[in-house]
Amino acid sequence: MNPNTAKETYLDAMGAAEKGLAGAPSWLRELRRSGAARFAEAGFPTTRDEAWKYTDVTPIVQAGFQSVAKGANGVDPARLDGFWFENLPSHRLVFVNGHYSEKLSTPGAWPEGVTVMSLAEALRDQAHRIEPYLGRCVPEKAHGFAALNTALFADGAFIHLGRGARLTWPIHLLYVTTGAGEPLLSQPRNLVVAEEDSQAVLIENYVAIGESVYFTNALTEVVVGPHALIEHYRLQEEGAQAFHIGGLHAHLDRDGRFTAHGIDLGGRLVRNDLRSVLDAEGAECQMNGLYVLGGRQHVDNHTHIDHAKPRGTSREFYKGVLDGRSRAVFHGRVIVRPDAQHTDAQQVNNNLLLSRDAEADTKPQLEIYADDVKCAHGATVGQLDPDALFYLRSRAVDETAARDLLTYAFARDVLSRLRLEPVRSQLERHLAAKLRVAALPQTQEVF
Amino acid sequence: MLSIKNLHVSVDGKPILKGVNLEVKAGEVHAIMGPNGSGKSTLANVLAGHEHYEVTAGEVIYQGRDLLQLPPEERARQGMFLAFQYPVEIPGVSNIYLLKSALNAIRESQNLPELDAMDFLALVKDRMKLVEMPEELLYRSVNEGFSGGEKKRNEILQMAVLEPKLAILDETDSGLDIDALQVVARGVNVLRGPERAIILVTHYQRLLNYIEPDWVHVLVDGRIAKSGDKTLAYELEKHGYGWIAQESTPATV
Ligand SMILES: Nc1ncnc2c1ncn2[C@@H]1O[C@H](COP(=O)(O)OP(=O)(O)O)[C@@H](O)[C@H]1O
Ligand SMILES: [Mg+2]
Numbered sequence: 238m239n240p241n242t243a244k245e246t247y248l249d250a251m252g253a254a255e256k257g258l259a260g261a262p263s264w265l266r267e268l269r270r271s272g273a274a275r276f277a278e279a280g281f282p283t284t285r286d287e288a289w290k291y292t293d294v295t296p297i298v299q300a301g302f303q304s305v306a307k308g309a310n311g312v313d314p315a316r317l318d319g320f321w322f323e324n325l326p327s328h329r330l331v332f333v334n335g336h337y338s339e340k341l342s343t344p345g346a347w348p349e350g351v352t353v354m355s356l357a358e359a360l361r362d363q364a365h366r367i368e369p370y371l372g373r374c375v376p377e378k379a380h381g382f383a384a385l386n387t388a389l390f391a392d393g394a395f396i397h398l399g400r401g402a403r404l405t406w407p408i409h410l411l412y413v414t415t416g417a418g419e420p421l422l423s424q425p426r427n428l429v430v431a432e433e434d435s436q437a438v439l440i441e442n443y444v445a446i447g448e449s450v451y452f453t454n455a456l457t458e459v460v461v462g463p464h465a466l467i468e469h470y471r472l473q474e475e476g477a478q479a480f481h482i483g484g485l486h487a488h489l490d491r492d493g494r495f496t497a498h499g500i501d502l503g504g505r506l507v508r509n510d511l512r513s514v515l516d517a518e519g520a521e522c523q524m525n526g527l528y529v530l531g532g533r534q535h536v537d538n539h540t541h542i543d544h545a546k547p548r549g550t551s552r553e554f555y556k557g558v559l560d561g562r563s564r565a566v567f568h569g570r571v572i573v574r575p576d577a578q579h580t581d582a583q584q585v586n587n588n589l590l591l592s593r594d595a596e597a598d599t600k601p602q603l604e605i606y607a608d609d610v611k612c613a614h615g616a617t618v619g620q621l622d623p624d625a626l627f628y629l630r631s632r633a634v635d636e637t638a639a640r641d642l643l644t645y646a647f648a649r650d651v652l653s654r655l656r657l658e659p660v661r662s663q664l665e666r667h668l669a670a671k672l673r674v675a676a677l678p679q680t681q682e683v684f
Numbered sequence: 685m686l687s688i689k690n691l692h693v694s695v696d697g698k699p700i701l702k703g704v705n706l707e708v709k710a711g712e713v714h715a716i717m718g719p720n721g722s723g724k725s726t727l728a729n730v731l732a733g734h735e736h737y738e739v740t741a742g743e744v745i746y747q748g749r750d751l752l753q754l755p756p757e758e759r760a761r762q763g764m765f766l767a768f769q770y771p772v773e774i775p776g777v778s779n780i781y782l783l784k785s786a787l788n789a790i791r792e793s794q795n796l797p798e799l800d801a802m803d804f805l806a807l808v809k810d811r812m813k814l815v816e817m818p819e820e821l822l823y824r825s826v827n828e829g830f831s832g833g834e835k836k837r838n839e840i841l842q843m844a845v846l847e848p849k850l851a852i853l854d855e856t857d858s859g860l861d862i863d864a865l866q867v868v869a870r871g872v873n874v875l876r877g878p879e880r881a882i883i884l885v886t887h888y889q890r891l892l893n894y895i896e897p898d899w900v901h902v903l904v905d906g907r908i909a910k911s912g913d914k915t916l917a918y919e920l921e922k923h924g925y926g927w928i929a930q931e932s933t934p935a936t937v
Contacts, residue, residue: 623736624772628826631732631768632782632842633760633789642785646776646825 238301244280246301248273251388262364268372272387279381288380291566291598292508292537297480302422302452304391305334312415312446314341320411320444325659327409327440328353334414335423336392345406350399350435353408356426359395366397370430374458374486376512382482383510386456390426393457398435398465407438407470407657412455414479416447427457431465431493438468438657443483443503445476456484461493463517468496470660474503474667477532481507491517498655500664501528501536502671512541515549515577526555527651529671530563530595537566544577544607553584556651558644558672559595570602571612578607584614589621589647591640644672685710685881686731686751686850691742693723693730693906700726702906703742708850711878715892715917716885718903719925724885725769727903728854732766733759746850760786761793763849767839767856769885774826779838782826783808783845790846811844814874815867833864840871851875852883857891869894889921902928 238246251273258266281298282289312333321329330353331341337355347353352366359367375383394410412425429439443453453475461467467487475481481504487495501507513522528536542551557565567586588597601614621643629639648668655661686708693701700723708714718724730737731744733756744751747762754762774782787807788798799807812819815837827835836856843851856868872882872895884895892900892914900916901908902925909928910916920928 622772625774627732627734627756628768628772628774629777629782630756631760631766632786632846633757633793634782634785635757635789636755638785639757642777643774646774650776 238299240281240295240298243298243301247385247389248277251276254389261360262368264368265360265364269388271372272384272389275377275379275384276381276388279384281381288539288568291564292506292535294506294508296506297452297482300420300450300452300480302420302480304389304422304424305419307336312338312341312413316446317341317411317413320413320442321409322657322659322663325407325657327407328404329409329411330355330394332392332394332410332412332423332425334421335412335425337394348402348404350402351404352395352397354395355392356390356395356428357392367395367428370458370460371428372458374460374488374512374514375456375484376486379484380510382454383456383484386424386426386454386484390424390456393426393428396427396429396437396439398431398437400432400434400462402432402435404437407440409440409442412441412443412453414445414449414451414453414476416445416449421449421451423451423453425453425455427455429457429459429467431459431461431467433462434464435462436466438470440470440472440660442470442472443475443481445479445503448476448478450478451476452480452482454482457486459485459487459495461487461489461495461520463491463493465490466494468656469498470655470657471497471499471509472660472664473499473501473507475507476503477505479504483507483509485509485511487513487522489513489515489517489520489522492519492521493517494521496523497525499524499526499538500651501526501530501538502667504536505534507534507536508539509537510539510541512543513551514543514545515551516545518546519548520546521549522551524551524553524555525651525654526553527648528557528565529648529668530558530565531560531671532563533561534563535565537568539566539568539570541570542572542582544571544573544580544582547577548579549577549581551580551582551584553586554651554654555586556648557586557588557597558591558648559588559597560591562592562594564595565597567597567599567616568602569600569614571604571614573603573605573607573610573612575606578609580607580610580612582610582612586616587647588618589644590618591621591644641672645669648672685747687745689743689745691727691730691744692740693726694738694740695726695736699740700737700906701730704903704906704908706901706908708881708883710881712898713872713876713882713884713895715897715900716883716903717887717900717917717920720887722903723906724903725854728766728769728852728883728885731759731852732756732764757789761790765843765846765848765851767836767843767851767853769854769856769858771827771835771839773828773830775828777826778823779826780808780822783822783842786842786846808845811841814844815841815871817841832859833861836860836864837867840868843875844871847875849879850881850883852885854885855887857886857888865891866894889917892917904928
């Protein structure tokens, strides 16, 4: 499908969707319309756009991905067993091909002041609770994929934490795509609202059952109230032929804390846009990221931290391991606005190239308009340290094992920052499997 | 045990070792001394198998085998150990994991079963007493954030756990205070035995007060310019290296 036809097809779908909105509240119709208008204006990004210079989405455009009306039925719950974390009780919500599956979900009981439900259902029954927030965290000039999501998303999670509400268990949102004949598009849209002093841990987990070509175009908005604390995990383990575009947009109020862990192990072409606006004094944002790539995988992380008010702290720590002909892009933009005195911002991106044909492009972009601030950044692209390799070999460790060990240690550095131990240890196993590091069970205790 | 004949080594095309000859028998302790830049570390690294060094002539026979054909890990499995002059830091790999991997790799090559966790820990703790190292360092990343002295003790700990047949210590004594020096000496003296050989690369005679060498060699400009017994070390201490460079004629090539 050529780009114009693809764009027309989506615009037609938006037109058709609008007819179905006759009974919807006017603000929602307006939001959908604004998404469609922005999409009509921006279209799909091309490599001529500075922010997409290294990431060519032509294959996504050409495939002509279409969403399905309803999630596939007949997914055997047992097929999901492997996706849940061992020893981690959680509130489990399952989305199949972009739609909430009541049958597969086991949300459990919610404490006082907490509402968690399908966004589609919330928009039907409790739209007034969504209205003040939905779409507010996404910048007006968002790229075409974000606009596409706004115009056409079908479902996702709505999470509302009332004032002072605290969840003991994490909320595990599992997005499953099942092999289908058609090139399938799913567009989850999540809205998280954490009122003053509330706390929760969220896990967004993107996986596939069966091998197929599909496209996930996800967008999550997180509103972090005063003194609220949200820890967000985005674990992307899509199928090998999958395309994944993800947006995570957070807005932080006074002393709000937001941590975003983003782990990319799967997917063929992946682009993540993370944006965090520290919009009141004393807000704190952490972003930890790890991408481990092989073959022809391509992962692009664009992060954007906006220090708008004084005494904000941000910590970005991204690492990547690239093998085969894989490619990674990291772009870390940090803005410190004139008002944001005493900002403390740090950014690190380290890339390890395991093959001659792998490539990493990393670019910090600091724009500092306040004078009394601490800002530091460091970006590296390198190979395994030959001296460390020789040291290990001189201690009888064979060359392959030495390489694997150093690579594993490099990547594990990010996982060690994940606070939930069951998530950490499962990802360590996935990481080891991907890096072919053997004999891991014992490393657990001794590393 | 080790026989080095006419060894020539270059680094980045520059000749560093220019015909080294050395015979080391089981049970012996050899000290190699010499001024800075004379090629002592080059010799140690070539023996351990560092790829950066190019052997342009000569041969090295270790326990009847052509050493230069073996990759570094195989040399280690055959009982060779180099305590590095500058031990590297390896973030993310704990000291104890390295010890365990190393010991088990060596045991595997000897067709011995892996040590179980209990026996392994008991062995390591026993050897830690010898080097007076706090246990906490076991669980830290290899050499990361270690002081100079801790790094050297750590090398000796590894040596004590792995019990090599041929240990080469490259200036392990440099920069150490008397206490640490005694730790190194103890590590070496415990290892010393009729089955093993030790090569001490050192700058100072000081270490030799604690470890009595059977032979002392002086390396000057890539050649062994003089060999003798331990009294040679005292002469070097008194008179420096200058007189040797003058009196010695270059070894025949
Ligand atoms: N890795 C290296 N790269 C380049 N030159 C080296 C390297 N290692 C040693 N050299 C050079 O080789 C010579 C001998 O060095 P070295 O063996 O370290 O001497 P010593 O240990 O006796 O002080 C010196 O001139 C040094 O600069
Ligand atoms: Mg040296």
